[in-house]
Amino acid sequence: MKTRIIGTGSCLPETVVTNDDLSKIMDTSDEWISSRTGIRARHLVKEETTSSMSIEAAKRAMENAGVTADEIDLIILGTVSPDYVTPACACEVQAAIGAKNAVAFDINAACSGFMFALNITNAYIQAGLYRTALILGAETLSKIIDWKDRGTCVLFGDGAGAAVVRGDEKYGMLSFDQGSDGVKGDVLACLNRTNNNPLVETDPMLSYVHMDGQEVYKFAVTTVPASLQKTIEAAGLTAEDIDYFALHQANIRIIQSVSKRLHISEEKFPISLDHCGNISAASVPILLDEMNRKGLLQPGMKIAMSGFGGGLTWASAVLEW
Numbered sequence: 001m002k003t004r005i006i007g008t009g010s011c012l013p014e015t016v017v018t019n020d021d022l023s024k025i026m027d028t029s030d031e032w033i034s035s036r037t038g039i040r041a042r043h044l045v046k047e048e049t050t051s052s053m054s055i056e057a058a059k060r061a062m063e064n065a066g067v068t069a070d071e072i073d074l075i076i077l078g079t080v081s082p083d084y085v086t087p088a089c090a091c092e093v094q095a096a097i098g099a100k101n102a103v104a105f106d107i108n109a110a111c112s113g114f115m116f117a118l119n120i121t122n123a124y125i126q127a128g129l130y131r132t133a134l135i136l137g138a139e140t141l142s143k144i145i146d147w148k149d150r151g152t153c154v155l156f157g158d159g160a161g162a163a164v165v166r167g168d169e170k171y172g173m174l175s176f177d178q179g180s181d182g183v184k185g186d187v188l189a190c191l192n193r194t195n196n197n198p199l200v201e202t203d204p205m206l207s208y209v210h211m212d213g214q215e216v217y218k219f220a221v222t223t224v225p226a227s228l229q230k231t232i233e234a235a236g237l238t239a240e241d242i243d244y245f246a247l248h249q250a251n252i253r254i255i256q257s258v259s260k261r262l263h264i265s266e267e268k269f270p271i272s273l274d275h276c277g278n279i280s281a282a283s284v285p286i287l288l289d290e291m292n293r294k295g296l297l298q299p300g301m302k303i304a305m306s307g308f309g310g311g312l313t314w315a316s317a318v319l320e321w
């Protein structure tokens with residue numbers, strides 16, 4: 001039995017904010033942002049929330065897969081920006097779509113969140129515990145970034161992506177790799193609320209994302225090609241056999257560097273960061289959904305996917321579509 005993605009969906013907030021829009025409210029420029037990152041615009045929430053976008057993406061993925069809520073027995077959602085500490089966003093999705101037979105929980109693996117969800121689902125399916133899963137990556141990063149820090153706030157966006165995954169006899173996941181390096185956790189961090197119990201004297205403090213961009217960049221351009229290479233080899237394939245590489249959308253220069261290191265044309269690396277920015281856990285499923293809806297993905301095609309980011313964490317998978 002293989003773990004196959006049988007449907008995708010996504011949801012982006014209605015409001016688009018371009019680099020030029022940002023340059024009117026802070027000291028930045030379209031030239032700086034687009035030449036350094038490839039980002040030209042991002043969607044930011046006004047009314048939308050992490051759960052409202054997740055629910056919409058879930059409905060679209062279920063419709064695309066032709067699966068009803070009753071058939072879903074597992075929901076895993078990757079996020080670092082849920083609406084609540086509890087209940088989990090996955091439980092909110094479960095309630096809204098009426099997936100009463102499902103077990104639902106969130107995971108925090110930052111930008112690798114969707115890929116971790118896929119790999120966990122694969123383990124459950126291989127173990128014979130569940131057959132049909134809904135996996136999501138969803139973020140409202142605009143509420144946890146510091147809008148006074150031009151070095152980070154121009155990079156991120158909001159949105160949600162989802163996929164329906166099912167055990168399949170013919171096509172599906174061939175291999176995966178995942179890892180973590182907690183020692184380097186501080187290069188991309190966001191502190192949770194501080195303790196305000198009667199025994200501790202601290203000022204309640206709001207904290208925002210802090211990133212050492214160059215350290216994250218170095219981590220990405222070494223770890224991602226190595227993880228992809230390992231996963232492709234484990235599938236019994238070479239990089240040339242892969243039809244598309246669906247990577248976390250953080251920076252066009254990281255994607256170009258991976259393409260160079262693997263000696264694979266950039267044409268095989270579809271992009272959504274130009275109009276979405278970096279949406280952490282939501283980047284990979286939104287990109288997959290865009291590829292799917294453009295008709296790029298045909299049954300049996302070999303797709304390599306990779307997520308990387310806070311933790312630090314990384315995860316790759318090779319699958320037949």
Ligand code: UT7
Binds near residue numbers: 111151212308309
């Ligand atoms: O999903 C998580 C993964 N995250 C990533 O993958 C991020 C990886 N890192 C990167 O993509 C890059 O490090 C960045 C795009 C974040 C930054 O690029 P950089 O080439 O490392 O720039 P820098 O931070 O070294 O800044 C260079 C200059 C500085 O000015 P000085 O000190 O040289 O005068 C910054 O103050 O650019 C300045 N700067 C800006 N200028 C205009 C920083 N942000 C901006 C801005 N607009 N938004």
